[in-house]
Amino acid sequence: xxxxxxxxxxxxxxxxALAISAFVLAPIYLITISAFSxxxxxxxxxxxxxxxxxxxxxMRVFLESDGITDSLRRSVYVAAISIxxxxxxxxxxxxxxxxxxxxxxxxxxxxxxxxRAFPLIIIAIPLAVTYLRVGIDDTVYGVAMAHIAFTLPxxxxxxxxxxxxxxxxxEEAAMTLxxxxxxxxxxVALPLARGGIVASAIFIFVTSWNEVFAAAILTFRDxxxxxxxxxxxxxxxxxxxxxxxxxxxxxxxxxxxIIRKYLLTTWGRVAR
Amino acid sequence: xxxxxxxxxxxxxxxxxxxxxxxxxxLPTVVYMGLFFVWPMIQGFGLAxxxxxxxxxxxxxxxxxxxxxxxxxxxxxxxxxxxxxxIQFVLALGMALLLNAxxxxxxxxxxxxxxxxxxxxxxxxxAWSAIFxxxxxxxxxxxxxxxxxxxxxxxxxxxxxxxxxxxAVAEIWRSTTFxxxxxFAGLQGIPRDYVEAAEVFGAGFFQRIRHVIFxxxxxxxxxxxxxxxxxxxxxxxxxxxxxxxxxxVLAAEAYKWQATNENEHVAAAYSMVIxxxxxxxxxxxxxxxxxxxxxxLR
Numbered sequence: 369x370x371x372x373x374x375x376x377x378x379x380x381x382x383x384x385a386l387a388i389s390a391f392v393l394a395p396i397y398l399i400t401i402s403a404f405s406x407x408x409x410x411x412x413x414x415x416x417x418x419x420x421x422x423x424x425x426x427m428r429v430f431l432e433s434d435g436i437t438d439s440l441r442r443s444v445y446v447a448a449i450s451i452x453x454x455x456x457x458x459x460x461x462x463x464x465x466x467x468x469x470x471x472x473x474x475x476x477x478x479x480x481x482x483x484r485a486f487p488l489i490i491i492a493i494p495l496a497v498t499y500l501r502v503g504i505d506d507t508v509y510g511v512a513m514a515h516i517a518f519t520l521p522x523x524x525x526x527x528x529x530x531x532x533x534x535x536x537x538x539e540e541a542a543m544t545l546x547x548x549x550x551x552x553x554x555x556v557a558l559p560l561a562r563g564g565i566v567a568s569a570i571f572i573f574v575t576s577w578n579e580v581f582a583a584a585i586l587t588f589r590d591x592x593x594x595x596x597x598x599x600x601x602x603x604x605x606x607x608x609x610x611x612x613x614x615x616x617x618x619x620x621x622x623x624x625x626i627i628r629k630y631l632l633t634t635w636g637r638v639a640r
Numbered sequence: 641x642x643x644x645x646x647x648x649x650x651x652x653x654x655x656x657x658x659x660x661x662x663x664x665x666x667l668p669t670v671v672y673m674g675l676f677f678v679w680p681m682i683q684g685f686g687l688a689x690x691x692x693x694x695x696x697x698x699x700x701x702x703x704x705x706x707x708x709x710x711x712x713x714x715x716x717x718x719x720x721x722x723x724x725x726x727i728q729f730v731l732a733l734g735m736a737l738l739l740n741a742x743x744x745x746x747x748x749x750x751x752x753x754x755x756x757x758x759x760x761x762x763x764x765x766x767a768w769s770a771i772f773x774x775x776x777x778x779x780x781x782x783x784x785x786x787x788x789x790x791x792x793x794x795x796x797x798x799x800x801x802x803x804x805x806x807x808a809v810a811e812i813w814r815s816t817t818f819x820x821x822x823x824f825a826g827l828q829g830i831p832r833d834y835v836e837a838a839e840v841f842g843a844g845f846f847q848r849i850r851h852v853i854f855x856x857x858x859x860x861x862x863x864x865x866x867x868x869x870x871x872x873x874x875x876x877x878x879x880x881x882x883x884x885x886x887x888x889v890l891a892a893e894a895y896k897w898q899a900t901n902e903n904e905h906v907a908a909a910y911s912m913v914i915x916x917x918x919x920x921x922x923x924x925x926x927x928x929x930x931x932x933x934x935x936x937l938r
Contacts, residue, residue, distance in 0.1 A: 388731075487891075
């Protein structure tokens with residue numbers, strides 16, 4: 369009696385999972401075939417739902433258009449600076465939370481969590497004013513500093529949870545074998561935490577790569593890729609927008625593949 | 641006594657040497673967040689509430705409220721949230737349950753379900769505009785199967801309802817994963833025995849969800865809703881990419897006042913409204929989903 373019911377439930381589960389997958393994949397698939405079809409095909413109607421011929425015409429023209437390679441380069445710079453600074457100052461703080469019980473540790477953690485209630489928009493506008501005064505408006509550093517302010521709290525929380533998952537006894541063992549405290553961190557804890565730290569780096573990259581609002585407000589001429597795309601939305605041809613959209617979206621396909629496990633174990637827990 | 645003290649002496653000395661260490665380790669983060677988060681926020685209040693010469697004034701808020709776009713932005717933002725969040729919550733819970741159901745090919749489903757998490761709102765907006773535009777994919781399909789005789793204008797700037805629906809689809813597509821991740825993490829914390837016990841006693845699928853999973857998942861639900869609502873007030877690039885100037889939201893107005901009108905005071909006033917609404921939403925979730933102490937499970 370119970371057996372067929374369970375089977376029907378399983379079947380429905382598969383149907384639902386496939387339907388949701390189709391919903392998720394459809395826009396990605398469509399923008400991909402658009403970005404790799406000819407100009408004529410992009411403007412044609414009715415559209416081809418299957419790729420007729422793959423050409424790089426649309427992508428090539430997009431990449432060759434004014435300022436795109438520069439904005440791409442700037443996006444990469446901003447993400448790289450964000451990753452380096454976030455990890456350099458966030459990892460030690462994460463280690464401190466995981467390994468020491470010190471006065472103010474809870475308050476510190478709570479403060480980091482509560483930063484999430486404050487949208488990036490709120491700090492972007494005052495930063496734009498300050499940058500103009502200090503003279504770092506329209507620079508990759510300015511944008512990176514805003515992105516760091518946004519990603520640093522989560523970096524600390526994620527690395528803290530990574531270190532908490534590594535047994536302290538391993539460091540103690542290293543210290544009895546002659547390591548100093550710092551070299552035990554460097555030679556034992558950090559290598560073991562590498563996977564989690566790489567996941568954090570990728571998370572910082574994605575956040576920075578995708579961030580539009582602050583980037584669009586803090587730059588005027590020397591824009592990052594999303595800021596450039598946003599500014600050109602209503603003046604650029606459809607082919608440009610589609611190719612740009614694809615370019616913006618493409619890293620997601622790789623990035624999620626690398627960090628999918630971490631997203632569910634570490635990030636899902638820490639994000640609260 | 642003395643022997644114990646002698647024995648522990650080296651230990652406490654070593655400990656004392658490292659007592660300051662955690663503070664040194666967190667210092668850079670504290671300084672950075674102070675300089676680039678707390679200070680700009682205080683500055684933001686100043687920008688919104690003071691004029692060029694430093695006098696306190698509500699003129700920025702006055703300008704903001706008097707602008708016709710303010711009401712439009714406010715209502716569009718709220719409409720979006722009302723449409724998106726309930727649908728998204730059910731969908732996210734369903735996706736999390738599916739991932740938890742250990743289906744065959746779960747790894748592939750996991751990868752696909754997670755994809756939107758790394759996709760920007762701008763890219764999502766552009767991708768969906770290729771679908772919803774008059775000469776786009778959706779009309780191609782609907783005409784192909786014979787539902788439509790001629791292309792339908794989904795992105796009709798005169799129909800607010802249609803614009804809300806279209807943006808809602810794109811936002812549900814993009815940001816449901818975010819809730820799913822949090823809910824899934826919560827689901828994994830529910831011991832299998834509990835669910836199985838309920839099953840043994842004859843609880844059906846929906847009964848299990850209602851009486852076992854829901855109460856135990858409440859903390860995660862709270863967090864997921866809280867963060868989702870906070871981010872919902874920031875919705876920005878999707879709306880611009882999909883509607884052009886057909887619709888506006890609070891963040892888009894903040895952007896416009898800052899970048900186009902070059903009036904950082906009104907832009908800051910908008911950001912304060914967004915902040916206020918985010919905090920109000922957070923408080924709302926905490927109050928509505930509060931678990932009375934005597935009913936707490938853990």
